[in-house]
Amino acid sequence: MTTKQVSREGVVLNNLNTIYPAIEALYTDLHEHPELSMQEVKTAAKVASHLKSSGFDVTSGVGGTGVVGILCNRSGPTVMLRGDMDALPLEEQTGLPYASKVKAKNRAGEMVPVAHMCGHDVHTSCLVGTAMLLAQGKQNWSGTLMIVAQPGEETMEGARAMLNDGLFTRFPKPDVALAQHTNSFPAGTISYHPGYTLAAEHNVRIRLFGIGAHGSLPQKSIDPVVMAAAVVMRLQTIVAREITPGKIAIVTIGVIKSGTRYNIIPDEAELDLTIRTFEDEIFQHIYSAITRIARAEAAASNAPKPPEVSIMEATQATYNDPEPTRQVTAALTQHFGANRVKEIPAMTASEDFSLYGHIPGGAGVPSCYYFLGITNPELYKRKKGDVPGPHSPYYAPDRDRSLKIGLQALSVAALSQLGKP
Structure with a gap:
């Protein structure tokens, strides 16, 4: 003392x-x-x-x-x-x-x-x-x-x-x-x-839908794993190319889940990610961009239906x-x-x-x-x-x-x- x-x-x-x-x-x-x-x-x-x-x-x-x-x-x-x-x-x-x-x-x-x-x-x-x-x-x-x-x-x-x-x-x-x-x-x-x-946190889940098939017949599938990989890479451009330099924003993909066996192309993939921001307008921009990218990649893959993008947890x-x-x-x-x-x-x-x-x-x-x-x-x-x-x-x-x-x-x-x- x-x-x-x-x-x-x-x-x-x-x-x-x-x-x-x-x-x-x-x-x-x-x-x-x-x-x-x-x-x-x-x-x-x-x-x-x-x-x-x-x-x-x-x-x-x-x-x-x-x-x-x-x-x-x-x-x-x-x-x-x-x-x-x-x-x-x-x-x-x-x-x-x-x-x-x-x-x-x-x-x-x-x-x-x-x-x-x-x-x-x-x-x-x-x-x-x-x-x-x-x-x-x-x-x-x-x-x-x-x-x-x-x-x-x-x-x-x-x-x-x-x-x-x-x-x-x-x-x-x-x-x-x-x-x-x-x-x-x-x-x-x-x-x-x-x-x-401390930053606001929004935890987001993206569900991507494909068509499953045998691993030896990829032409019969619409592969959600490939779709998920494309989404992951594209999401990296949001902060780098859409947010004003100097503004704090983070997009981190922490979970990718899909499939049960090496020779089965699954019919669904799931991405869980976190968004960290201080300003609500930046979060809104990022969330909109995530939704836009997920839908665009699903359309590019000819997915049978659009992806689901939802907020699981959030705090200001x-x-x-x-x-x-x-x-x-x-x-x-x-x-x-x-x-x-x-x-x-x-x-x-x-x-x-x-x-x-x-x-x-x-x-x-x-x-x-x-x-x-x-x-x-x-x-x-x-x-x-x-x-x-x-x-x-x-x-x-x-x-x-x-x-x-x-x-x-x-x-x-x-x-x-x-x-x-």
């Missing part, structure tokens, strides 16, 4: 070492026992139990497995802190003594490995710990603290599910929403970007409102020092936290979303920053540094928005 911190921060954080063993135990438990998106039943129960013990009014099952904790403490602003709970269908390779060995059924009924390779266990643990610290130090602030443990961030459905289940109507609508997310920067550092900080760009972002980053800078709190460029990753937030000309509430470094600083320096990032099977937070800095950061951010006693 620095000598620059305001007194109420010091009082609240004075209990950090007291609660830390419980938060460390929660983190290792969550890391070792991860749950897939919208299946976070045990994780949610653990969060709810901790919040109840800290005096929160707790509601479980919001939007599926979401948990909302409310602590009213005199008049003042309502401040929402959000943490996400879900893990990835990924096999952990960190070698940690508490590494996940869990396998679970996905929605298709397939057994898949499950691991916290995006830091959501850090988010949830820091969320619970911050709730405990603020509850114990409530003589130092006023207002309503709203703790939101969200399911299904990785599948971009949890925020929408909680909102559809009345998050901002059944409970006090927050005056501001805050969240932090791990990244691969050195543990002990905080980073942020004002304005649009994450926007950091000027005033809360200024207040939060100023408080973090005062607490940690200017050398540890840095502005960074916007990222093309995406988040459904954006659905809670305000966007210019739109709905929602003002919000601030910042990043928590979690890599061992010595490792980061030795590797010159070339370290595993989120969604890598080797993504391993420096546990004690990450949790302790995360607890401080989220507490300081919350206090910057809560009223004074």
